[in-house]
Amino acid sequence: MSHVGEPIYLAYAPPEGAWSAWVKPVAFACLTPLLVRATPPVPPAPDPFDATWAPPPATGHALVVDLPGPGAVRAGIALAHRGYRPIPLFNATPGPRPLVEMDGVLAALVAGAPLLADLALPAAAPPAFLLDALRRAPGRRPAPGTYDNRWLAFPQDFPSATLLLARGIRSVAVWTLPASPPATDLAHVLRRWQEAGIVLELTAGDAPPAPYRAPRPSAFGSLFYRALALFGRGRSNVGGFGAAVPDSGAAGGGLYA
Amino acid sequence: MGLTPMLRAPAPLPAADFSRLRRRAIFEAGKLDPQVGDHETLAAYPLLLEPGVWAGLAADAEGLAREALAAEAELLTRPELQRRMGIPPVVRRLWREAHRRGPAAAGPRVMRADFHPTPTGWRVSELNTDVPGGFPEAYPIARLMAEYHPGHEPCGDPAGALARALVRGLEPGSTVALVHATAYVDDHQVMRCLGDALSSAGLVPRLASPTNLCWRDGRGFLAAAPRGTPLGAILRFFPAEWLPGAPRACGWEHFFRGARTPLSNPTSALLLQSKRFALAATRLRTPRPTWERLVPEAREPRQVPRRADPDWVFKPAFGRVGECVGIRGVTPPAVQRRIERAARWSLRRWVAQRRFDSLPLPGCEAPAHACVGVFTVDGRAVGAYGRVAPRPLIDGAAQDAAVLVPRGEGTP
Structure with missing residues (x-):
């Protein structure tokens, strides 16, 4: 294996895994030997992420975890203990003074890898898609010298409703922070699934999921939704793989401006 | 094993081999x-060009590139045709200023012509002259696939060729900004591939968005180091028609006029990127024999009789990766209706192109239509990458396929 991220990636995306293809490789491609060596495994207990609310894995459920930063990974590991396969969808890179903190997410991915390997989940384990709820850096504005690595989730980052249904997934439960409805970009995904007949549920992780109706988001179904989301609202640059916001200091290091 | 006079598709790699190739990719x-x-975006099989086919494709791509550059030079002096092509007013104004004050400095020109096999030979659906993609698939990934097909090699290395062309006009160690839409993972991977090639050529690549640049006396700088050494060149993978959407403070207008830092590609490449170029081309004085032989007829969408629609493909003037291309019988009916409505009512934003019969790759388990994108750098064919789709429409759901040629036929 030539890249330090490859064995970590394989823990989350084993070749036999039914949902491995959806694992975003970006975060794993950014791992460095230093980070991998420095990261201890996830401590066994206590863990604040209690996933006992999750339905048994053979009941036709898939899950979407939309929690802040490394919490999403740790929740995914907790769900793995319940029989779900965590599918990281983090689509951003780390950088100097980032708008979206990625180091914690990367460390959590590294730490969770050996635990996942030990669990030896069945190939058909249902998916728990992992998103960082801070992906749009809420409350933070790009400032000079910051690294703009905000990103969005798009419908094409997930399996279609047709495929989910074909594989026996009838219901999707979304795990968010308390009193946090799904973000707009995720709402586009959920609404598509809902219109195709998938039952949606919502939970804050402290109680069983409750039924949820996804509202119709702005520009839903637009042929140009992706372009609109990224460029059409006065933001030329939102999304993963940002570049450093200009400042008057010295040039940035590495490959980034 | 499928076989056509032009190319063939061997059996897909076994699952274990493909899984390993995917990880290596x-x-x-x-x-x-x-x-x-x-959809898996990597095909599990390459497109193998028959002996001698690459030489013909390369010659045609080079002919198209020559004619494109000549047509572009004429179009820059023909603002009435620019309007007809759907070029935004702000861009036309900046080009007029450039015409008076001098154009932006141009670096190497890279473009890609998309060839489709048909029963009557190759046809070209479009030229990608502004920000052609496919560099990682054309060589680094094709090289991996070639390991499974002894006796074959990639057609060439477009990223390496572009880097070599760029380095010829620069001091060793010059910094090159790789300007792209930072939100797109597919754009980012193209930039990283080009960055690797630039590093190998002795240049210093820096990933950036248009807002990460600043300008002084027409020279581009990294905004993080405005008093440092000016950039040696700017390699742009940010669509030219999106630049006017960037904040004015970042000086994006320099991409259209007044830049003294070489730009690759210059924004004049937008002229032939417009799918409506074909409508303006009939009024050009510049001869275009290769274009006329290979590229289908085009019309204003409103001039296409509704009953004849199955013979026509509707395309947005500045669509990319097959987005919003409508083909009756191929595009889902609901989407097709929306596309046709938009095409007939939006002046200068769409074009109708006469449909050609894409020849499916025979012998494949499932129907597969192929497209071979041939890159040229400064008019010379330097490599290719392929895409395959289950329907005769190459769009975002198509798979990338390595294009391989018999060993010894590739472009060095």
Whole structure:
């Protein structure tokens, strides 16, 4: 294996895994030997992420975890203990003074890898898609010298409703922070699934999921939704793989401006 | 094994081999978007060009590149045709200023012509003259695939060729900004591939968005180092028609006029990127024999009789990756209706192109239509990458396929 991220990636995306293809490789491609060596495994207990609310894995459920930063990974590991396969969808890179903190997410991915390997989940384990709820850096504005690595989730980052249904997934439960409805970009995904007949549920992780109706988001179904989301609202640059916001200091290091 | 006079598709790699190739494509060749929706973006088989085919494709691509550059030079002096092509008013104004005050400095020109096999030979659906993609698939990934097909090699290395062309006009160690839409993972992987090639050529690549640049006396600088050394060149993968959407403070207008830093590609490349170029081309004085032989007829969408629609393909003037291309009987009916409505009512934003019969690759288990994108750098064919789709429409759901030629036929 030539890249330090490859064995970590394989823990989350084993070749036999039914949902491995959806694992975003970006975060794993950014791992460095230093980070991998420095990261201890996830401590066994206590863990604040209690996933006992999750339905048994053979009941036709898939899950979407939309929690802040490394919490999403740790929740995914907790769900793995319940029989779900965590599918990281983090689509951003780390950088100097980032708008979206990625180091914690990367460390959590590294730490969770050996635990996942030990669990030896069945190939058909249902998916728990992992998103960082801070992906749009809420409350933070790009400032000079910051690294703009905000990103969005798009419908094409997930399996279609047709495929989910074909594989026996009838219901999707979304795990968010308390009193946090799904973000707009995720709402586009959920609404598509809902219109195709998938039952949606919502939970804050402290109680069983409750039924949820996804509202119709702005520009839903637009042929140009992706372009609109990224460029059409006065933001030329939102999304993963940002570049450093200009400042008057010295040039940035590495490959980034 | 499928076989046509032009190319063939061998049996897909066994699952275990493909799984390994996919991982190597991610971690060794920088493929960061291996999955889109339900679709694997890498094909498990290459397109093998028959002996001698690459030489013919390369010659045609070079002919198209020559004619494109000549047509572009004429179009820059023909603002009435620019309007007809759907070029935004702000861009036309900046080009008029450039015409008076001098154009932006141009670096190497890279473009890609998309060839489709048909029963009557190759046809070209379009030229990608502004920001052609496919560099990682054309060589780093094709090289991996070639390991499974002894006796074959990639057609060439477009990223390496572009880097070599760029370095010829620069001091060793010059910094080159790789300007792209930072939100797109597929754009990012192209930039990283080009960055690797630039590093190998002795240049210093820096990833950036248009807002990460600043300008002084027409020279581009990294905004993080405005008093440092000016950039040696700017390699742009940010569509030219999106630049006017960037904040004015970043000086994006320099991309259209007044830049003294070489730009590759210059924004004049937008002229032939417009799918409506074909409508303006009939009024050009510049001869275009290769274009006329290979590229289908085009019309204003309103001039296409509704009953004849199955013979026509509707395309947005500045669509990319097959987005919003409508083909009756291929595009889902509901989407097709919306596309046709938009095409007939939006002046200068769409074009109708006469449909050609895409020849499916025979012998494949499932129907597969192929497209071979041939890159040219400064008019010379330097490589190719392929895409395959289950329907005769190459769009975002198509798979990337390595294009391989018999060993010894590739472009060095």
